Amino acid sequence: MMANDPARPTLMTRMIAAYKGEVRADELEAYRRAGGLVYTELEHAEELRLRLAQEGVNLWHGPQAASGQLLCTWNAFVLQTIGEQLLDADYTADPRTAGYVPPVTSQQVAACFDQVEGWVSRARQAAGNTRYLVETELQLPADLPEWAEADPCPLPHLHGMLAAARAIRQHAEVAFGVFEQSIADTHDHQPDLQRLRQLVAEAATAADYAEGLLKGNPQPSLHEAIEQRLQRSLELYYHVGQLIAMPTHIATYQGTAARSATTYESLNVNARDFDAWCLTDPQRRDFWKADPKARQAIKEMWEYDPDPAATLRIQAQIDAAFRDGLIVYAVNAAGKSLGSYYCCPFPAIYEVRRPVVIGGKRLRPMQQFTYEASAEEMESGGAFKRELIVANFKPTNQIDYCDPDGLHGD
Known part of the structure; x- marks a missing residue:
């Protein structure tokens, strides 16, 4: 339980939050609660991953819908984890303003939570329909939402990113271990396996280095360096989880910064x-x-x-x-x-x-x-x-005719 209920901020909480320039997180908390279903889907996905491994199913040749379920569940889990850890880190840093967060944190959490439902939906579709192939719908591996910017990035925000990287890293390394054990024809896929090991090592190194820089109370001049390494780590882990689920993409993978846009x-x-x-x-x-x-x-x-x-x-x-x-x-x-x-x-x-x-x-x-x-x-x-x-658009009964002369204004 948090000291301050985000849904019922006290007058003092509101005053301190206003002084710090923070914004309410009520809506973000609602999306956090709704996104909690990710963890049930994650349990199903991990059970599926273990069952496929026990049956000797190689995901290079295995059922594509199963790969899609694993990939979409992974993406939903990563996004939910980043959002939750950013919120919790800010609340922990200053319990007086629990339920309020800096604008950069609000923007980043919203960008992550906005995509959770879509990935969960696709995971369930893949679980229910063996002909549903997410790779025909979206370019994979998918990228994380664009990073919100702040100069300097608040220290609690960095701690939230690090906490997210730790949690995601643990799941990624377990998934990779199961994946390696399930490959009977290792020799045929050695270059791809080596590439995947390299990515896992790169992601872990970026997180470890950021953690070292975060120890103590780093000066604001270091925040950008820490932020860049944590972003790099999270982006890599996001892709690694997808490549483990769909290893056929490893051979053509060019990194997090190589994705071209039309x-x-x-x-x-x-x-x-x-x-x-x-x-x-x-x-x-x-x-x-x-x-x-x-x-x-x-x-x-x-x-x-x-x-x-x-x-x-x-x-x-x-x-x-x-x-x-x-x-x-x-x-x-x-x-x-x-x-x-x-x-x-x-x-x-x-x-x-x-x-x-x-x-x-x-x-x-x-x-x-x-x-x-x-x-x-x-x-x-x-x-x-x-x-x-x-944005994440929602239904409304409002109509704005945007009249410059105010003829139809409210």
Whole structure:
């Protein structure tokens, strides 16, 4: 039990948290509780791993769906562990603000927790359907979410990363031991095994070195060096667990920094003759066309846009990525489309399947995003907004027509 219940912060807790610039973690705690089901899936996956080993099943040649279950469960476990350890380390460092965390910690935990459900869902699908192959859906091995940035990184955040690396390392080394014992034709896979041993050693070394630097009370000037090593270790362990589950990927594995992303920077657009509704979600376009306020909002958005070609170019990149299968319409756990974003121009919400750069922003698999174009900030002297919004989207009944003249404001 924590000294302060995160759901019921005292006045003193709120004051101290405000002084420290920390933000509430209520929502993160809700996702932590929901993600607790990861540990049941992990038990099932470890039982499966042992059973396959006892049966002499070599994962180079074994059932692909079983490999998919192991891989997806591993990813969910790593993400849940990083999120939990970051929260707990911050609460432990200052129990007075338990339930509040620095913005960098909040951003990182949210980025991890946001992906847990998707991986658990895929693990269960693989367990229930021998024909379900996650490798046809996502580029593997998948990368961790993008790291949140802070200068310097808070010390409790670093301790949380180290605690996560320790817990993940323990499971990775056990999984690797079972994996090695299950390979009867070791000679045929010796180069790949050696590569995997190398990655395990590299991940462990980075974590050990970071732990050495963390002893005592390191100066802020050392925080970045510690952070980089812990990031490296966690990224490697994330990949190692996936490669153990699907060893056929080892031969082509090029490291954590070698993953290329498709770009569409050279696309040409026609800014003179285009459909004013081209930014709107195609799945819901007819619905928005029938709304008089939406029609007026779309008309005014283009009237205020100082550079329609720039706006259209980003949409063209989105369309190209969609056609090429790098992104798809985002769906909920039941497989139902999330629909359109609530702000004008009511764009679609997408999920990334392959690394891609859109509008100069690198997007990673499992991320959800949408594209907002708006003249609303111009009313207060701001610029026309063209922004990719990366988030974990949720249903809402709100509608924002983003009218620069305030005709439809709240």
